[in-house]
Amino acid sequence: MSDLRDLYQEVILDHNKHPHNFGELNGADRHADGFNPLCGDKLVVYVNFDGETITDVSFIGSGCAISKASASLMTDAVKGKTVTEARGLFEEFLSLVTDDNAQIDLDALGKLVVFGGVRDYPTRVKCASLAWHTLRAAVEDRHEVVTTE
Amino acid sequence: MTTANVAAVETVPFDVEAIRKDFPILRQQMRDHPLVYLDNAATTQKPQLVLDTLARYYAAGNANIHRGVYELSEKATVAYDGARLKVKQLLNAASSREIVFTRNSTESINLVAQTFGRQHLTAGDEVLITHMEHHSNIVPWQLLCEQCDAELRVAPIDDTGTLQLDEFERLLGPRTRLVSVVHLSNSLGTINPVQSIVEMAHRHGVPVLIDGSQAVYHMPVDVQALGCDFYVFTGHKLYGPTGIGVLYGREDLLEKMPPYQGGGDMIQSVTFEKTTYAELPNKFEAGTPHIAGAVGLGAAVDYLRKVGFDGIGSHEADLLAYGTEAIADVDGLRLIGTAAKKASILSFVMDGAHPHDIGTIVDRDGVAIRTGHHCTQPVMERFDVPATARASIAMYNTRDELDALVRALKRVREMFPA
Numbered sequence: 001m002s003d004l005r006d007l008y009q010e011v012i013l014d015h016n017k018h019p020h021n022f023g024e025l026n027g028a029d030r031h032a033d034g035f036n037p038l039c040g041d042k043l044v045v046y047v048n049f050d051g052e053t054i055t056d057v058s059f060i061g062s063g064c065a066i067s068k069a070s071a072s073l074m075t076d077a078v079k080g081k082t083v084t085e086a087r088g089l090f091e092e093f094l095s096l097v098t099d100d101n102a103q104i105d106l107d108a109l110g111k112l113v114v115f116g117g118v119r120d121y122p123t124r125v126k127c128a129s130l131a132w133h134t135l136r137a138a139v140e141d142r143h144e145v146v147t148t149e
Numbered sequence: 150m151t152t153a154n155v156a157a158v159e160t161v162p163f164d165v166e167a168i169r170k171d172f173p174i175l176r177q178q179m180r181d182h183p184l185v186y187l188d189n190a191a192t193t194q195k196p197q198l199v200l201d202t203l204a205r206y207y208a209a210g211n212a213n214i215h216r217g218v219y220e221l222s223e224k225a226t227v228a229y230d231g232a233r234l235k236v237k238q239l240l241n242a243a244s245s246r247e248i249v250f251t252r253n254s255t256e257s258i259n260l261v262a263q264t265f266g267r268q269h270l271t272a273g274d275e276v277l278i279t280h281m282e283h284h285s286n287i288v289p290w291q292l293l294c295e296q297c298d299a300e301l302r303v304a305p306i307d308d309t310g311t312l313q314l315d316e317f318e319r320l321l322g323p324r325t326r327l328v329s330v331v332h333l334s335n336s337l338g339t340i341n342p343v344q345s346i347v348e349m350a351h352r353h354g355v356p357v358l359i360d361g362s363q364a365v366y367h368m369p370v371d372v373q374a375l376g377c378d379f380y381v382f383t384g385h386k387l388y389g390p391t392g393i394g395v396l397y398g399r400e401d402l403l404e405k406m407p408p409y410q411g412g413g414d415m416i417q418s419v420t421f422e423k424t425t426y427a428e429l430p431n432k433f434e435a436g437t438p439h440i441a442g443a444v445g446l447g448a449a450v451d452y453l454r455k456v457g458f459d460g461i462g463s464h465e466a467d468l469l470a471y472g473t474e475a476i477a478d479v480d481g482l483r484l485i486g487t488a489a490k491k492a493s494i495l496s497f498v499m500d501g502a503h504p505h506d507i508g509t510i511v512d513r514d515g516v517a518i519r520t521g522h523h524c525t526q527p528v529m530e531r532f533d534v535p536a537t538a539r540a541s542i543a544m545y546n547t548r549d550e551l552d553a554l555v556r557a558l559k560r561v562r563e564m565f566p567a
Contacts, residue, residue, distance in 0.1 A: 004513050008506075008564055016565075017501075039505040039521050040535035062535055064503035065565070121509060 006117035007124070008065065011073075016065035021058040021075035034061075034134030034146040036126055041067045045075075045134045052082045057135070064127050066118065071131035073111055083139055090132045097128050158451075163460025169545050171196040171452075182515030185550045190335045190363060190494060190541035191519055192385045195449070199389060202448035206441050214440055215414060215431075229440050232447030233430070239450045240380060240397050241371040246429040247403065249396040250443050254362040255285040257381035257396035258329070260433065261358055262289040264406040265379075266327065272298035275324045277355075279317070279341070280306045280531055281334040284524040286360045290329060299326070306531065310337035310486040314345065321353045328357045332364035336523040336539065337486030338469075338494030340364075347376050356402070362386055366543070367465060367492050369458045372397050384442060389449035393442030396433070403429050410435040461544045465493055468542045472551040479558045481567030485537050495540045496523075499558070502565035504538040510564060511557035518554070 025031075025046035034043045043061025047054055057079055059071045074093075078086040092109050095102035097118040106113055118128045126148035137146045161167075169175050174194045177184045186194060206228065212221040214229045230245070237245045251257045270276070276290045280303055287301075294301045302325070304317035312330075321328070328350045333340050343359050350357045356378035361370055365382040372380050379402075384393040398406075408415055408426055412435035417425040426432045453461075472495050476482055481500035499507060508520035518540045522529045529536060540554055 004510060004564070007509070013564065039503075040529065041505075042535070064505035066506070124505075124509060127505065 007121055009114045009117065011111065011114045012065060012069040015069035015072040019059075019068055019072035021072065021079075022060065023058055024060055025056060025058045028056075028058075030138045030141055032134050032138035032142060032146060034130050034137070034148075036063070036067070036130050036148045038126065038148065039064060041127065041130055043067070043071055043131060043134060045071070045131060045138050047135070047138045049083075052084070054078050054081055054083065054086060054139075059131060059134075063130070064124075066115075066124050066127040067130050070115060070128045073114070074131045074135065077110060077112055078135065086135070086139070090136060093132060094129060097125050158454040158457075160455060160457030160460070163456065163464055165464060165545065165547055168456065169547075171198070172545055173197060173200070175545060179515035179517070180513055182553075185514075185516040185553045187540040187542065187546065187550065187554060188517045188519045189543035189546075190386070190523075190539065192391070193366060193388050193543050194545070195390070196388055196452045198452045199445050199448045203390060203441055203445045206444045210444075211441070213437055225440060228444045228447075229438070232443040232450075235447040235450040236395055239365070239370070239454070240395075241373055242397050243373060244400055247397055247400050249398065249403070249430040249433040250438050251381075251394040251396050251433075252392055252439070253383040253385075253394035254360060254381045255289075255383075255394075257379075257394050258286055258358070258360065259289045260396055260409045261379050261381075261398070262293040264409050264433075265356075265402065266290075266293040267296065268406060269326050270294075270297040270299045273324055274299040274326045275302050275322065276300075277302045277304060277317070277320055277325050277328045279304045279312050279330050281310065281312070281337055281339060281341075281525065281528055282329075282331055283335055283360065283362070284526070286329055286331060287527070300324075303527075306337075306339075306528075309488045310334065310339045310491075310528075310532075311488040312339070312341055314342065314349075317346065318349050321350060321355060325350075325353060325355045328355055330357070330359060332359050332361045332370075333367065333492055333494075334486070334525075334528075335363050335494070335541075336496055336525040336528045336537065337488065338491035338496065339486060339488040340368075340490040340492055342490075343377065344375055351376065363493070366453065366461075368462060378402055384446040384449065387446070387449050388452060389446035390439075390442045393439045393446045395446075400429065403433070406433075408432050408435070412436045414438075456544060464544060465542055465546075468546055468548065468551060469493060469495070471548050472540065472542070472554070475551055475555045476558060478555060480562055482558065485532050485534060493542045495542075496537045497539075498534050498537055499561065499565070500567045502561050504536040506565065507538045507558070507561050510561045511554065514553060514557040514560070516550075516554050516557045 028046035031046045041063030048056040057075045212225040214226040358379035361382040366387045380397040385391040415435040485496045504520035520538045
């Protein structure tokens with residue numbers, strides 16, 4: 001079993017305390033609501049596009065350190081990417097946090113690799129993936145609240 | 150046959166170390182630490198007596214109850230009815246006919262809502278609850294109110310988590326048909342003044358259901374002294390098995406209520422033209438019940454009464470006072486639920502650390518607490534928190550375990566400075 005520091009890496013604690021791209025995006029092209037009923041985490045993800053490219057993305061909400069840091073690092077990671085690239089990144093991210101045996105493209109994930117420790121905490125996978133599910137709903141223009149249940 | 154002898158209960162002096170030995174699960178190591186189990190409000194652990202009783206029932210006593218003419222069936226029937234008698238004595242009900250076995254508190258409440266409620270509510274009527282109810286004492290009434298075009302009224306609580314009794318009384322009106330309140334709040338620890346509530350409601354001619362899920366394993370309950378009309382609890386919080394619960398209902402009310410579910414065992418005679426229903430309490434126990442669960446619950450009641458509520462009460466009160474003071478030592482920790490009358494629950498939030506992170510971190514030290522809304526979302530909203538961390542105490546907990554909790558919370562503080 002891993003050490004707690006594998007889960008709560010410095011980068012995660014930093015982003016929890018000082019999240020990037022935190023705030024509403026006025027007049028955003030799309031937005032979606034995410035909710036984790038298990039722990040009460042709530043967030044809204046806003047996205048702007050130029051064609052297929054995500055030009056800007058932000059979030060607001062409250063949640064545990066894992067969910068907040070994940071949202072923060074996600075917004076950094078997908079900004080400037082195309083929708084297809086962002087989808088690919090989400091797939092890689094899900095493998096990282098759930099699959100022990102996956103061939104993971106560490107280069108593609110970049111800073112997101114700090115969430116590798118989540119794999120040892122199955123109850124926390126939902127925290128790490130909530131922002132991503134919500135981003136996907138925003139991109140797909142789905143209006144129902146995304147829940148992790 | 151139904152009046153199995155139950156010996157007078159002899160209690161033994163309260164000795165927490167001896168009690169701990171009765172609970173095999175507590176000997177476990179969790180993540181290389183002794184298990185510190187502080188999630189008792191969710192479910193309690195089971196004493197060896199309950200485990201042995203369950204095993205013995207299936208090994209030597211299992212048969213379907215009622216109607217069997219062979220000895221084993223008679224034995225199972227005696228065991229099942231004997232368990233009912235033990236519950237009757239635990240609650241000091243007037244008769245075993247007033248004790249209905251259900252799956253859990255939730256089912257007991259739904260039973261009352263869908264029988265008594267459907268019978269008595271019409272459009273414009275009201276059901277009165279409090280702001281501190283568990284979802285299981287909210288949603289069944291919402292469903293009922295939708296069905297009857299009735300209204301759910303909610304009595305407020307103050308910033309300590311205490312019911313505002315004057316407001317409660319103000320909400321008792323000419324249209325109130327039922328009051329349903331929690332005895333001991335699972336997310337705040339508040340003990341409600343159920344005696345006064347019953348008196349108030351009865352002055353207005355309104356019957357009262359008390360949700361005793363959290364209360365029955367901490368304090369003695371006497372339904373006749375309380376004068377309540379219904380009292381519900383679940384077996385698995387009372388050191389018994391899961392899947393077995395209890396509805397106490399006053400006999401005259403139960404008599405007049407229609408059945409909840411139809412099926413075997415709840416009938417007197419069936420023809421395609423007309424069915425007549427069984428006597429109490431069988432009228433409300435359709436189908437083969439959870440016989441083993443009831444028998445196991447009976448054993449849990451025996452165990453609880455042997456330990457005795459005097460000892461349990463003073464030990465748990467000491468732990469609550471000790472724990473309340475000890476966790477105040479953690480920087481930036483705030484208790485949610487500080488009522489003058491409370492028991493067993495330490496619900497809290499910490500600046501800069503989300504409850505979910507708190508739960509994960511203390512788990513590394515073998516400390517099991519619950520984090521989340523505890524099925525009381527309106528309480529979370531009332532206190533403007535998304536969730537709390539909750540340590541809940543049972544008879545087998547110790548001061549050392551609360552020290553372990555506080556040490557673990559200080560580790561949380563190191564990782565998440567206030």
